[in-house]
Amino acid sequence: MWIRDVRPWGGPSSDVRLDGELIAEVCPRPPGSPTTDSDGSSSDTEVQGRGRLLLPAFADVHVHLDSTRLGLPFRPHTGGPGVWTMMLNDRQHWRDAEIPLPERVAHTLELMIARGTTRVRSFAQVDVDCGLERLEAVLAARETHRERAEVQVIAFPQAGLLREEGSAQVLEDALRAGADVVGGIDPCTLDRDPVRHLDLVFGLAERYAVPVDIHLHETGELGRFSADLILERTAALGMQGQVLISHGYGLWDGTESQTRGLIERFAELDVATATVAPGGRQTLPLTGLAEAGVRVGLGEDGQRDYWSPYGNADMLDRTWQLAFTHGFRADDLVEHALAVATRGGASIMDHDLARLSGVTDRPGLAPGDRADLVLVAGETPTSAVMDRSPERTVLHRGRVVAEGLTLA
Template identity: 85%
Template structure:
């Protein structure tokens, strides 16, 4: 396929050739006005062509923190009934998720389709597993992945939302989820939720070792408590040789310490190749995004729950969340706004595929060179910054070199 008349990362107008699911060539635009009469576009006979219409060409979005098993997108709005704290919110979700107008398989499948249509072709979704739901929610996310298997790459995280120690049998269900096909093992707030961080993390990392899967730890814990849990995660990563296979999600409390604490943690994450994923929350300490990028820490973006029993926020559009990332960090300079876009695209991709290089600073714009996977989004706009500000609906989405959505509609 040739994609005609596009501007990679907002640069000069180009024609881009795809072959075997990869970007094969990027060449300056072959202008019709400069071509002799009767001459055709370069390329072999029979090659498909996609008209870019002067739109920007970007790597497709990578949503690396989403809960497809708890979404209510597409269903009637309902009052927010959750209370404060992770345990209280978990109990509220547990009381209501089975009563939705559509079953969890239908909801997960619908929301994943919305995300793909808006440009996300790499997705990392949590699936809650506990003594209440067993593997039902995991199986729903696996079913959604199967439905959209030709449109997106989806990694599924077995996630013990209720902890591992508070309810008898929780650790056994988590292991059952790995046997059932989960790609990643999750953990959550080892100090504040389970109140035994050593045992909690030992269970999680032991499963990761035995099933050869990565680790993703939800960390909502504040300040020094969160930094203590992060230190324990770092210790295990180093001791077990799991560099590149561990991610800390959220990490709300990690960045409100002293300058030396912040710098030390950035350096430690970079040294151990421990990634982090943010959902760009408001009202909390922001990530030191520029410093993390310069150090080479992998950072990805996600939408978390989407209009579910935890929160009324979320709409399936990671470009909207990219705007939120830039806004909550106070970014105004083009380089920094575009860096938010790089985090939402190639930053998350490098978490799902550790063979991809880390972003090399706030000016790094990878993902569109020959040899890169042809997971792409064409979007109308003047510049990458204008795309983040305006979030245009004129988008065409490709996964592995094939058009999977156009105009926010799946193909």
């Protein structure tokens, strides 16, 4: 297949040849080359770029597909303060949605793919209330769209592991049922026994040979204490490259030396982090993390659900939010936000992919790279983030899977 007249990462107009799932070559177009076919149509052998930007496809590495309400009538926000209160509010309402959970999960994943996301790392809540019902809905959506996206599923104990009897057993049952990653959450503030909580999580990770992803909302010294315990277990169990701390926005409000030391430990142990670009909170030291080679990914979190009215299945929108909340204005920094949202997240899901080497690294579009791609209108990558045009073509493993926000 040829992708005609595109601008990789905003560079000169090029034709890109695919060989199966891979990019085979990128050929600059001679000046004055004729434009593409007037109808702009694509075929099995050619995709018409029409001068659009060519970017790696998005990777959403922190999303809760099992709590989505996208496509349903808008409802007022009813959640209260704190993780436990919000969890109880979700527990009270999620079964009463207008359509069954499997349908709304599959629909949201469809929306994400159509907008350019072909790698997804989704949490699925497992607890004594829902059992494996929410996990099964996410696994079913993964199967429905298996040819269009790569989905990893995280068994997530949103209610903790120690507050309700049987929680740890449900988490293990989820791994047996097909979850790819074991999750944890706020070992100090939610379960109030960080050693036991983390011993359970890392014990399951070791027993089932799966990675770990821990929600960490804890702030200040308490958050850094939990992070220290996570890093210690990562080193002791030889799980370098297999651990991710989600959120973690409260880890970076210490002294400059504390922040520098923590970044160095993340890099040394190849511990990744994922952000949802929250507003009104301490931001990540994105440039420092990039220069140290720490894997950083971006996600949409919940999407118009019982936790929050935000989220719309569009990672280009969330890229704008990442740049905005970090105060990025220079082109290289806005483009770095795009790199985090695309190849940064992809390197978390596939550790054979190199970490971003700095804020100017623009990988993913070279010969030999897998053809997970999105074509989007824009004068430059920065303008594409600002304008967020719906004019997109999405490829997964070298095959067109969406065009014009509709699945192919």
